[in-house]
Amino acid sequence: xxxxxxxxxxxxxxxxxxxxxxxxxxxxxxxxxxxxxxxxxxxxxxxxxxxxxxxxxxxxxxxxxxxxxxxxxxxxxxxxxxxxxxxxxxxxxxxxxxxxxxxxxxxxxxxxxxxxxxxxxxxxxxxxxxxxxxxxxxxxxxxxxxxxxxxxxxxxxxxxxxxxx
Numbered sequence: 001x002x003x004x005x006x007x008x009x010x011x012x013x014x015x016x017x018x019x020x021x022x023x024x025x026x027x028x029x030x031x032x033x034x035x036x037x038x039x040x041x042x043x044x045x046x047x048x049x050x051x052x053x054x055x056x057x058x059x060x061x062x063x064x065x066x067x068x069x070x071x072x073x074x075x076x077x078x079x080x081x082x083x084x085x086x087x088x089x090x091x092x093x094x095x096x097x098x099x100x101x102x103x104x105x106x107x108x109x110x111x112x113x114x115x116x117x118x119x120x121x122x123x124x125x126x127x128x129x130x131x132x133x134x135x136x137x138x139x140x141x142x143x144x145x146x147x148x149x150x151x152x153x154x155x156x157x158x159x160x161x162x163x164x165x
Contacts, residue, residue, distance in 0.1 A: 034092075076100050080104065
């Protein structure tokens with residue numbers, strides 16, 4: 001039962017956050033399809049609860065809309081990868097996959113950002129040419145960091161002035 005609520009919660013957050021729930025019926029149909037998928041995967045098995053949730057816990061630390069787009073695009077990709085190995089002749093699998101593909105398209109900027117992060121981890125920082133380029137960009141990077149942290153401090157100060165806490 002917890003897994004059912006969990007799956008609906010993840011998909012609901014994704015769909016509602018990005019305006020893809022046209023009406024309640026769409027979500028109810030998706031819930032029915034997810035229930036059938038759960039039966040396919042025997043998700044009521046006792047080991048499902050072991051170790052806690054795999055996605056929802058990670059979602060809680062991503063608070064800003066743009067941040068959420070990044071993590072949600074990755075989560076959707078993982079669901080799509082999982083569904084690649086399921087029986088696509090079943091209507092409920094096709095419906096879920098179609099909805100996820102639609103959502104993934106709307107989060108394409110998040111996917112690009114994920115790729116940027118992956119590319120950064122591949123940089124060979126021991127390579128002298130990479131080091132030279134990095135040093136040349138250091139001031140600009142620090143400026144951008146200052147811009148983002150400065151605007152955050154400004155927003156916080158503005159809020160504190162407005163707030164009668």
